[in-house]
Amino acid sequence: MDGTARIAVDIGGTFTDLVLLSADGRSHYLKQASTPDRPEQAVIDGIATLLKTAGLVPGDIAEVLHGTTVGSNTLLQKQGAVTGLITTRGFRDVLEIGRVRTPGMFDLTWKKPEPLVPRRFRREVDERISTEGEVLTPLDAGEVVAVARGLVEDGVTSIAICFLNSYRNPEHERAAEAAIRDALPDTAVTSSVSVLPEIKEYERTSTAVVNAYVLPVLQSYIARLEAGLGEAGIDAPLLVSNSNGGLAAAKTAQEKPVFFISSGRSAGVVGATHMGRAVGEDNLIVFDMGGTTASAALVHDGKLSRTNEYEFRAGISTPSRFIKAGGYMMRVPTVDVAEVGSGGGSIAWVDAGGLLNVGPLSAGAEPGPACYAMGGEKPTVTDANVVLGLLPETLAGGSLDLDVSAARAAIGRDVAEPLGLSVEDAAIGIRDVANVNMARAIRAVTVERGVDPRDFTLLGFGGSGPVHACDLARVLNVGRVLFPPMPGVFTAMGMLAGDVERYFIQAWPGYLRNADMAKLSATMTDLAERAEATLKEEGYAASGITLDFEIDLRFEDQDNEVAVPVTRGMLDADKLRARFIEIYRSIYQYASDDEVETVNLRLIGRGVRANKVDFAHVRTAAQPSPGGAAQMRSAYFDRVSGWRDAPVLWRESFSGEQAGPAIIESSDSTIVVPPGARASLDAAGNIVVEV
């Protein structure tokens, strides 16, 4: 690695957040308005500005870490490629039939989501592989190409291929993929075994189809971003945050975008676990509110909840362990996050029945809320906060002046008048409705899973999170709210706090009793060599690499495994069986006497960066401070207190304790401390509010 500084970039619907961690451990940050038509533009502009601020040149950058919502937005807005699917004859409907369950019971009004590939673009070829992997009907590459050509003539630009039993023998899928690439070089192709070489045809088909659907969009986005970085003189590796909260090479994101749908959002949650560990908070509700969406996740006993299957849905989106119905299934490791379409940019409107609604439409970065005076005329949550005096008259470190009168006019016209309310009452109504929506996301990961939110601390971040977190905590009876340093760019900070994790898996089917331990040991050596080579290539010194092995075991005929940590000293069938039984019994309070099956050997390789964010000692570069004594501002916190004068404090110089009402500002965000709450500073520089 030439450079020494690391940059993390998180693109949201409204702002692009950037953090630069310099060699001396100081971080610089910037919120840059997003450029939704060409998201890479804000990234490139932001990096240039940040380098200038830090007094660095492009060659000083060692790596660029990146979280992006391009994948999830493509699915949410159904703006992916026109996608085709080629299957074994007789099985083109596997995708649409799915696993036939419904998310609820007794609900005859349910509607099944439209498949990403309509039936007319699902086509079949003659080929068949048996469950043993033997070819029963050979594949005719000519037929595959003819079918693919037909799809392309009908407008398809990306093709997924899934053949039965390809997990046993991928020969046909690989041949079909090669034939299409050869004949139709401009068409994107995803073979199911390239993204999920596992049994179960629906899960594999659906995962491949989502990949094919988002691939052209994500591929060209990353290519443009890399080109732009190159033009700016930055040749450092680009790593993209995946749905599991880890980081992977940009090339992987271009080929297997299905692993990157929850990019960014997951990185924030992983950052929160690092943060919790640093300050001794084991139980956190992680609340992230940006311009377009708000999300919630749970850190319980220091652990993050993850899942292997994820179904993407409109409305409230939560992973589920066994619904298999509600949306677009991806069998990829994902951090468990609930999301709702409520953010600072969510538009408030009154429906035909006279009911006030907020979202799901967002004014985003363009045209933005009315108060941005960039062409937006619709009232948003941010406009409500400005009218109520909760937000200052400039945002994002002075880069954006807010037009209070435009916000008042928009709320007056679209909400206050139709409802016959004062502008203030309309604004507080917008805020309340947004809070109720966001409380749903928090409930989805707490109350709805039987977890009592009162046992948790709320960690509030994101551009708008600190403006709403204390009110939400009160709604949910949470007693304590934590605001990290630089909450407005916390997700980007989170990426800089983590290690790179790589998984290497070797399928290893059989009975444990018969397992060849010498061969297993050799396989462990193989995996270790592969992992070390990969991590070294990504710039990690041997001393910064750790390797951990697991073996997936289960009782005979089961479909789900238990991961058993293993070292070379444990390579003995009896020892492994005993350890498996012990773990199994601790989970189910019961264990069988039956045969144990082996399924996979897994290596988790971690690359540890020397220079990373330490949440116990975050050091920010000095930010411009208005200086002078605390100012007072009139603000409307709730209906009971009405307009009140509240002190406005600058976070950089905040210390001691402060009773609410108060407003604590920094260039990346604004913390609203409601009347009756108390704010103080902890040793790590977090602001803690007892609500």
Add this chain to the structure above:
Amino acid sequence: MTQRNLDPITLAVVSSALDTIVDEMAYTVMRTSRSPLVRDVLDYSCTICDASGRILTQAKTVALHLGAVPDAIEAVLEAYGGTFVPGDIVILNDPYQGGMHLPDIFMFKPIFTGDTLHGFSVVITHHCDMGGRVPGSNAADSTEIFQEGLRIPPLKLYEAGVRNRTLIDIIRKNVRVPDLVIGDIESQIATCNIGERNFIDLLERYGESELRDYFDELIDYGETLTRKVIASWPDGEYAFTDYIDGDGFTREQIPITVKLTVDGDHVTADFEGSSPQVRGAINSTMSFTKSSTYLAIRCALDQKVPNNAGVYRCITVKAPLGSILNPQMPAPVAARALTGYRTVDTVMGALAQVVPDKVRAAGEGGNTVICFGGYDKETREPFIMVDMINGAWGARADADGIEGITNPSQNMSNMPIETLEQRYPVRMEEYAFREDSCGAGRYRGGLGLVRQYRLLADEAILQLRSDRYVNPPYGLGGGGPAAPARNVFNPDAEHEDLPSKVTRTVHTGDVLRHEQPGGGGHGDPLERPVEEVAADVLNQKISPAFAKAQFGVVFAADLSADPDATAARRAEMAAAR
């Protein structure tokens, strides 16, 4: 209702915590079970009852099982009453003592803290064999319950933590695939333990006596909401009759007749006039008849009504003793699920007169069950494939039906083809939508499914249970019926048209093709917008010929709709009515 001083947040948390406990239980069954029928198709259900046996909540699994729990737990309480001790586990499967059919083993684990009984952790699993004359123990053509397999009255599988070896050994000796059956029983045990542990956590978190008040409140709340909805329905009597094709011996139509009486905030379902009990194994015991009725009515209630015992208080079910819906011992019952589905269809047909907007047209008529059972030629290892095919929904008053969907009484899944082929000597040749099988209407029904199997083993017993072969799924509000079921044996050779219920010996290379009915339509097909018909034609869900015959929409050779020919055809069809 008594006035209780309860905290609304705690009430919400407790309600959701109960839901989470049963979902965690359901997840445990999936993770620990052995047979694909359980771990992949998800033919099981979980619930938590309080100490008096009232259902507190249900997992999102087979809904139709749970209405039978009140009768089952009554049988358990009658057998053991106050003699439970910590560490006990009771099982039963006898349809004439709380059960439904022999493959469904109910398991109850009493939950104690100290000596105080707080409730029961309950798991019902459909085992892939329970012995008897036909592999899978599901045959429609048995004539008395003694042919159907091993009957288990309420018995303690564990007594104070000690395993009842006698009972386990008897089960092991009487079933064809003992490792799978015992493995799935062990999965039930693990699941009861998880339910018990999480329920005790909840008791400790909120206090035992406080929680009792919250449970009462939740059940009362379920009752209050249910009564409110029923009170909004017009009082009166509403009758409906639907039919089963035959019992496997005769092809004589078997009527299921209901008279629903809405009286204020209470509903009575009286099945007087339904068929007497039949010779074949489709008799439904009273617990299952109640369960089916509760379920149909529950579907017409609001979504926010909690799924607990409060709902049942508002519904009375009556069926004459000796009828197909309340048979007398030793009537066979193995394939009784079919009668349950038809009971649901019948009650919904009556409800369509009460709340026309809440009820859908008939769906596929219940899952089709296909079993292949036999022994490997070389190893003599037994195999039993129990596959269940789901399904299609009928159209709603404001939306099309759904294709590729569980029957609403179950929430089951399907067996992945790759799992099926890996586990059984069977190859799947097709799994697809059945074009043109929907009922026409302003809103069309869902398409049925096709599933075609080829036997690879030397020899096997095929057992098939399907229906809606003669009586297709009905439409509502002027919508048409769906296509009826079809079963074809060796479609590329002798092409034998099979009846709806079959037990026969088959051999290597034999092919069974099942074509499931679709769902009925809703409203006048001539009012379906041309674009919607065109979209279905373009997507190859219906053929141009079907579009012309059923919807009066005429397509040119390039599949564009011809407006003039369509107008003429629609006028002609309207005039012919």
